Amino acid sequence: MDKLLKWAVLNSATANEDAPATTQPRPDHQKLDPAIIDHILGKDESVLMREAMAVIQNPNLDWEAKEIAFEDLELLVSHIDNANNLVPLQLWGPLMDLLQDPDPRMRSNAAWILGTSLQNNPKAQRRFQEDLATPMVEGGGGLLRVLPLLQADQPVAVQDKALFCISAYVRQFPPGLQQLIELRGLEMLKLVVEDPARAGKLKRRIYFFLATLLNGADTYGPTLAQRLRKDRYLELLVEQIPQLLEAGELDTLDHALRLLVALHDHDASLSLAKTLKENPALWQAIQKIGQSPARDGISEDVWDKIKSIL
Template sequence: MEKLLHWSIANAQGDKEAIEKAGQPDPKLLQQLFGGGGPDDPTLMKEAIAVVRNPEAEMESKLIAMDNFEMLIENLDNANNIENLKLWTPLLETLSDPDEELRASVLSVIGTAAQNNLPTQNSFLKQEKGLSRLIKIAGCDSECLNVRCKALYALSNLVRNHPELADEFVKLNGLDIIAPILTDLNVKSKLKTRALSLLTAYLTAVQISEGLVSTLRKDNVLPSAISSLKLEDDIAILDRVLNFLSHLISAGVKFTEQETVELRNNIGRIKIFKDRLNEEDYSTVERAI
């Protein structure tokens, strides 16, 4: 910085000897301080995806490019520009890449871009087989944990408060992926937590009705959620199940006699965790049974 100051003063005075003595400042420093016509965000976004889709690029370079891309699309304007720049197609094509870390990175980008962002949610809805790809990945037993978690994260942010995407999610049998995750004793808690977050996000976009509850029963979502209260000791999972049930109760849903009996037994079992659970959700469920 001191060298830059001497150079600036010498240039202002036109002192050639002083300019020569000060030497040329670091061009990068000049660009940081004053700008320099560097690439704009859309260009940087396109360049990042070009690296990701380059078959000759090293995987480390691709992952760095995806990290940079995600930082850029944390800006809503950049996220909404994904469609204008025609970048949805190469992003979705990268979900077929054999490298699981790269696939996870793409899913993280989708989730981040869609978070509380209606224009990006709308643009993703237009992508042919985009939602179905994410559902397939999230429900695939042979897929690695991190990729499945990121797929559930992306799905949650896509359907949250978006009735059309939520409707499409159901049409594509998206609810079918939740029960198997909740009932599998070998599944990691992180994946179950993500599945329950998706379920809660879905409820924000739909009207809770008897028809919806019938669907939740048919797809084994409601029974598996109730069973989770018997099978789980993980506080995060129990909290999310109680929150899901509380949403239903607050909307006027009545449980069947069998569901009520099971809920009563399961609430009794998790009473030891009461002080660590959300008090309002716990009380709502307890009062309903």
């Protein structure tokens, strides 16, 4: 027993001898490398947005780096909170300025990002509207800067993204449509459709955009229909529908017919039956569609309305 007690005493350690301390000093977080924290937790999205814009604006970087930065920024602003942060982060003005950049790729991507930020975002739409109404606001311009991107001297890719931006601005935002009308934007869209050098895909999107506006907005559908009549869209459709059928551009034909039907639905002074009978080439084209495989390329809801008067 005495030997056992002696062994226990000799092998007992105290905190002041060789026993390990029960507590360790806490690390000083202020000394941690911020890069390590970012790697672990991920950067704040506002930081990522600023970094993307810095790459886009850097004249020493190649297009590949800028393209990736545009894609990253577009993905970020697809979230409405990030889209609304473009102004406080002072990124809205630079984006608006890029709409006038000498490089068409910069103009196209700037319109793309702005369009994404405007989609279903009343706050951003009002901001875009204010930029038009008060040019002294940072980045002022709104539609005044986007509409020139529809002109014939612009590449198709630029026109396409400009249309996307305009569409995102005016949908479900009547003041935006009113501005588009006042600035003769509908006439500019018509010029794009009439241009034989423009791609069918772009024309198809314009027809779809206008038909969607007419069919989805009871509050201003009649006003838009009257304006389209004034800008001679009916005459345009009467001329182009037979041409589209002859060229076999069935997707564009489908959207042109949809716009034709929508225009008559929202303008009480028009009769689709009368329009067809007064325009033999259009009437013959409609009959030919019903008797050929082209019929399969026309949407059922559109064809049902046309078929009812055949």
